[in-house]
Amino acid sequence: MSKQPKILPALSEEALLGKSKVYISRALAAKSRKAMSEYQLWASLALELLGKSALAKRHPCLIADPQSYVSMFAAAGMSVGTDIKTITAKTLFERLTHVSKRFDKKTQEFCDSVSLRRNAELHSGEAPFEGVEPSSWEGRFWHAVEIILEARNDSLDQWIGANNAKAPKELLAEYEHALEEAAKVRVTRAAEAFDALPKKEREAARAKAKALQSYQVYRAFRLIGGNVWDVECPACKSKSFLAGVRYNEELSEDQDEAEFPDEAVDVYYVAEEFHCPACLLHLDSREAIEAAGVEVEHTETEFRQREYEPDYGND
Amino acid sequence: MSKPPALRPTVSELVKEACEKGWLALQSAGEVGELSIELLSLAREIGRPLAGRGGIVETLKPIPASNAPPRSLSIVHGTGAFPLHTDGAHLSDPPRFILLACLEPGIAPAPTTLFRFADIGLDDCERSECEHSTFLFRNGCRSFYSSITDRSRPFVRFDSGCMVPTDAASEATLKCISNRVGSLSPYHFEWHCGDILLIDNWQALHGRGATTNSGDGRHLLRVSVQ
Numbered sequence: 065m066s067k068q069p070k071i072l073p074a075l076s077e078e079a080l081l082g083k084s085k086v087y088i089s090r091a092l093a094a095k096s097r098k099a100m101s102e103y104q105l106w107a108s109l110a111l112e113l114l115g116k117s118a119l120a121k122r123h124p125c126l127i128a129d130p131q132s133y134v135s136m137f138a139a140a141g142m143s144v145g146t147d148i149k150t151i152t153a154k155t156l157f158e159r160l161t162h163v164s165k166r167f168d169k170k171t172q173e174f175c176d177s178v179s180l181r182r183n184a185e186l187h188s189g190e191a192p193f194e195g196v197e198p199s200s201w202e203g204r205f206w207h208a209v210e211i212i213l214e215a216r217n218d219s220l221d222q223w224i225g226a227n228n229a230k231a232p233k234e235l236l237a238e239y240e241h242a243l244e245e246a247a248k249v250r251v252t253r254a255a256e257a258f259d260a261l262p263k264k265e266r267e268a269a270r271a272k273a274k275a276l277q278s279y280q281v282y283r284a285f286r287l288i289g290g291n292v293w294d295v296e297c298p299a300c301k302s303k304s305f306l307a308g309v310r311y312n313e314e315l316s317e318d319q320d321e322a323e324f325p326d327e328a329v330d331v332y333y334v335a336e337e338f339h340c341p342a343c344l345l346h347l348d349s350r351e352a353i354e355a356a357g358v359e360v361e362h363t364e365t366e367f368r369q370r371e372y373e374p375d376y377g378n379d
Numbered sequence: 380m381s382k383p384p385a386l387r388p389t390v391s392e393l394v395k396e397a398c399e400k401g402w403l404a405l406q407s408a409g410e411v412g413e414l415s416i417e418l419l420s421l422a423r424e425i426g427r428p429l430a431g432r433g434g435i436v437e438t439l440k441p442i443p444a445s446n447a448p449p450r451s452l453s454i455v456h457g458t459g460a461f462p463l464h465t466d467g468a469h470l471s472d473p474p475r476f477i478l479l480a481c482l483e484p485g486i487a488p489a490p491t492t493l494f495r496f497a498d499i500g501l502d503d504c505e506r507s508e509c510e511h512s513t514f515l516f517r518n519g520c521r522s523f524y525s526s527i528t529d530r531s532r533p534f535v536r537f538d539s540g541c542m543v544p545t546d547a548a549s550e551a552t553l554k555c556i557s558n559r560v561g562s563l564s565p566y567h568f569e570w571h572c573g574d575i576l577l578i579d580n581w582q583a584l585h586g587r588g589a590t591t592n593s594g595d596g597r598h599l600l601r602v603s604v605q
Contacts, residue, residue: 372520376450376469376541377432379439 069141074148075124080117081216084110088224101193107205108182111175114209114223115156118163118216126159127151153179164215165311165334165361169287170349171211174204203239206232240351247347247355254299254345266300266342273302273342281305284339286348291333293364298356302342306353308335308362315375316365326367327374335360390424393577397476401495401583407573411482414573415600418480421575422602429474429603439479439599441489441587450517452540458595463494463560463584466603468538469518474603475534477578477585484570485597489590491576492565495583496528496535499559509556512549514542527556534581560584570599 073079091106119126127150128135134145151159157175160167178201181192206220209232213223220229220236258266278292285292285307297304316328338347338358347353353360388396397403409417415436422428431437432448447453452461467473479491501509509527516523518541527537536542539557544550567588568576578585580603590597 372522373517374449375432375519375521376517377448378464378466378538378540379432379437379442379448379451379453 071120071124071141072138072143072148074150075120075128075135075139077117077120077124080113080120080127084113084117085223087113089228092224092228100196100198101191104193104196104201105182105185108178108185111178111205111209111212112153112156112182114212115153115160115175116150118212119156119159121216122163127156153182160212160215161309162311164211166211166214166350167208168334168350169309169336171204171208174201175208178205202235203242206236207239210236243349243351244355247352250345250347250352251299251356254340254343258300258343269342270300270302273297273304273340276303276305276341278305281339281341282307284341284346285337287337290336291362291364293333293362295338295358297340297343297345298358299345300340300343302340304338304340304342304345306335306358306360306362307337307339308333308360325370327370329366329368331364331366333362333364335362390421394425394476397577398579398582402493402568402576402578402585404568405575405577407480407575411572414480414482418478418575418600418602422476422478422604425476425478425577426604429605431601431603435602437601437603439597439601441595441597450519450541452538455540460489460492460589461587462539462557463492463563463565463586464538464540465496465535465584466538466580468536469516469521469541471521471523472605473534473536474580474605476604477576477580478602478604479576479578480600481570481572481574481598482600483572483596483598485590486595487590488570489597490567490569490588492567492586492588493578493583494560494563494565494585496537497582499556499563501556501559505552505555505559508548508552512552513545514549514553515545517541517543527552535584537584570597 087106087110091103091110094100094102094106116127124139125136128139129149129151130136132147132149135148135150137144138148154176157172157179160175161169161172184190184192209223210220213219220232223229224232258269261269278294282292284305287307287309290307290309292305292307294303295306296302311332311334313329313331316330319328334350335353335358336348336350338345338353338356340346347356350360393403393405407414407417419428419436428435441458442453444454444457447457452464456462465473466477506528510529511526513524513526516525516536524545525536528535537556537560539553542553544553565584565586
């Protein structure tokens, strides 16, 4: 087949990864000097470069600015100019949701907020990094980093070295533990509050929840434009609902149920929010939902009118 | 003094031989019941196994036209002979190699027919037509236009099951090449249990020979390799 084009450093996943390592190293050095504002600045830059390296690893075109022909040609391995631009941080974090199921809306929102603070730091008179409590962002930062590294088939050890990785791993473990415990506490509290209700009220709440359809509970969720499906509540065992985003879709292997001119398509969703209309338990992240013991992945088979004839096969 | 054990060819040596000749016949080293595992293992040593419609290790059995998938060679030819073709002509990147293995040859075994495209003996004009004639390679929403051969790529695309001429010239080319291929005396590979056939899919055409009993009981396995 044709040779792989040579990718310029601006869009090279290797170069982006290398630079992200330099920046996170500077971040950790700043932290050791207790220069916390500088720590956050270098960390925010490292996060964006690491994210871009994850996309570029799939293909450099995913980070090339589509408005810049020089950048698009560079993504194709052709140098037609020197002004190579990459996508904005906002676009980067949106695209990462398609590269890893774990990079959910909450993680995306956190990364967006980091990048906004970085922009305010660099381009305005504000001091957005001063006085920020490390506990409010460090755990989430390493959590986002770990998700992006996993999407690259890399690890914290490979990114910052085993020695340097010890402290971040502890922070990450603490953050994930706190997330899980918080979710479990919310489930327990919701279950206790529900059990404390008179039996008649409990039965009425369950019956009301059972009668609800997915389309009736959209307003209970912050997530807009997602899909809603039902599931058993981990707290009160009533009919409850998950809202999630479409991750992928493909033609079903089994087309037996599809009648011409329709075809069966499997659509894959990942849950982002949970809501129980009976006990009012509400969980607002994929991790919290998983910690509560609820399956986050969901597949629905849709029947769509076939636009094209079936695929050909050597059989 | 005892003789040293015979050196077994390495996988790269086998691949090299298959590329030189167009195909290479091998014999399974294990039990027929583990042929699927052996075939997949060999495919992984050669390259990257590709999933087809039937999964990574596909089952090939003669299918009556009435039961065949709507877009396939079987719906056209049923349990009869298949014309010489390359696999994956309908894909942008056809598989480099095809590995076939025999679980059961069947009551009246149907051979696999083989012929190297370069040995068809096309004249300069016909070779030029193979490069310039454009066909629609039909594959549902992934259909595309291409030619039988092209100097910028190392493989041949040829499968009358999915090639549609786009004009009178390409229609004439397809007819000419199909007639030439149809008049060939291809090599017939007669299957026995445990036989493995490594085909260089970029340069060799393969098909299914005719048989008296519609290939009843014939059961081959296939892994496509990139």
